[in-house]
Amino acid sequence: MPFRVLATDRVSKKGLAPLREDDRFDVVLIKDSSDPEFASGLKTAAGLIVRSATRVDSSLLDGAPGLKVVGRAGVGVDNIDLAAASERGVAVMNAPSGNTISAAELTMALMLAVARRVTVADRSIRQGRWERSRLQGVELRGKTLGVIGAGRIGWEVAQRCRAFGMEVIVYDPYLAAERVDELHPKLVPLDRLIESADIITLHVPLNSETRGLIGEGTLARMKKGAFVLNVSRGGVVDEAALARALNEGRIAGAGLDVYEHEPLSPDSPLLDAPNVVLTPHLGASTKEAQIQVALEVARKVRTALAQGDLSSAVNASDVANAAGLS
Numbered sequence: 001m002p003f004r005v006l007a008t009d010r011v012s013k014k015g016l017a018p019l020r021e022d023d024r025f026d027v028v029l030i031k032d033s034s035d036p037e038f039a040s041g042l043k044t045a046a047g048l049i050v051r052s053a054t055r056v057d058s059s060l061l062d063g064a065p066g067l068k069v070v071g072r073a074g075v076g077v078d079n080i081d082l083a084a085a086s087e088r089g090v091a092v093m094n095a096p097s098g099n100t101i102s103a104a105e106l107t108m109a110l111m112l113a114v115a116r117r118v119t120v121a122d123r124s125i126r127q128g129r130w131e132r133s134r135l136q137g138v139e140l141r142g143k144t145l146g147v148i149g150a151g152r153i154g155w156e157v158a159q160r161c162r163a164f165g166m167e168v169i170v171y172d173p174y175l176a177a178e179r180v181d182e183l184h185p186k187l188v189p190l191d192r193l194i195e196s197a198d199i200i201t202l203h204v205p206l207n208s209e210t211r212g213l214i215g216e217g218t219l220a221r222m223k224k225g226a227f228v229l230n231v232s233r234g235g236v237v238d239e240a241a242l243a244r245a246l247n248e249g250r251i252a253g254a255g256l257d258v259y260e261h262e263p264l265s266p267d268s269p270l271l272d273a274p275n276v277v278l279t280p281h282l283g284a285s286t287k288e289a290q291i292q293v294a295l296e297v298a299r300k301v302r303t304a305l306a307q308g309d310l311s312s313a314v315n316a317s318d319v320a321n322a323a324g325l326s
């Protein structure tokens with residue numbers, strides 16, 4: 001009997017090829033998890049692949065007695081109750097690298113839009129104005145980019161900015177040794193980065209160390225006229241403090257894709273702050289990224305079901321504990 005794998009939330013069909021083209025799997029695509037067929041399919045499913053819309057909680061898991069693995073086509077697993085999955089011995093796998101290039105390219109788009117006031121200029125021209133001198137921008141060439149978090153995305157952004165003739169400095173206390181060797185001359189302490197970068201770009205996870213990393217104190221120490229970009233996670237930037245710094249002209253612009261509360265509230269002070277470019281969490285929203293994340297997770301689900309290899313699960317040790325294996 002092939003392993004039945006249910007895929008929902010419009011996961012890329014093309015990206016599911018590793019499972020669809022393998023006789024050991026029977027892949028069932030159901031657009032929306034509210035479809036009654038989804039609940040009936042779950043009863044016999046060994047694998048489930050979701051994006052962010054389906055909430056994988058205890059009640060869903062209780063309806064899937066044979067489930068061994070949940071794959072999340074994307075990075076965050078906020079829509080999956082990890083504790084409930086671990087208790088039931090269900091491995092949870094994500095796809096952290098499939099959207100790296102898309103997120104790095106969106107960072108470049110925000111950087112250029114802020115530097116050349118693209119969205120402000122677009123609004124102005126639609127309002128019947130022709131404001132060439134008011135909309136003067138700055139070049140990226142020769143500017144110092146401060147990358148906070150030089151993992152997959154931060155690294156790709158750094159490479160692209162070098163091609164723009166920028167000086168790149170990096171703060172990342174957890175970089176792997178090879179990366180440190182490679183970057184050594186450019187690796188700087190956080191204080192130095194904050195004080196010397198013209199553009200600061202954030203590519204860190206959200207945790208107790210990074211929450212509010214860009215807040216009143218750090219904003220006060222930035223160069224006058226600096227820009228801040230955040231395509232990482234909301235909460236890393238204190239939005240009220242950033243809006244104040246922009247309104248007071250201490251910071252010249254910001255580009256944000258992620259927010260403490262999503263969707264962004266219509267009352268957010270960022271909406272009235274000058275030279276801010278806002279996008280609604282679009283970092284991974286490209287055709288290519290959606291295929292890549294589905295491919296990445298489909299391969300992991302294949303290995304997990306066909307070979308029993310759960311080592312790439314985000315809850316691998318908890319699942320092993322639940323099974324009494326460690």
Ligand SMILES: NC(=O)c1ccc[n+]([C@@H]2O[C@H](COP(=O)([O-])OP(=O)(O)OC[C@H]3O[C@@H](n4cnc5c(N)ncnc54)[C@H](O)[C@@H]3O)[C@@H](O)[C@H]2O)c1
Nearest residue numbers: 103149150151152153172174203204205209231232283284
């Ligand atoms: N906007 C989007 O749609 C989108 C898309 C993909 C990823 N992301 C987010 O972007 C962020 C980066 O993703 P990634 O794939 O590059 O992750 P990654 O794990 O490859 O890199 C994160 C880097 O941050 C570093 N880091 C951790 N704590 C730090 C700290 N306190 N100070 C400085 N550096 C620190 C780590 O050492 C690591 O090198 C994540 O938060 C991810 O969730 C957002």
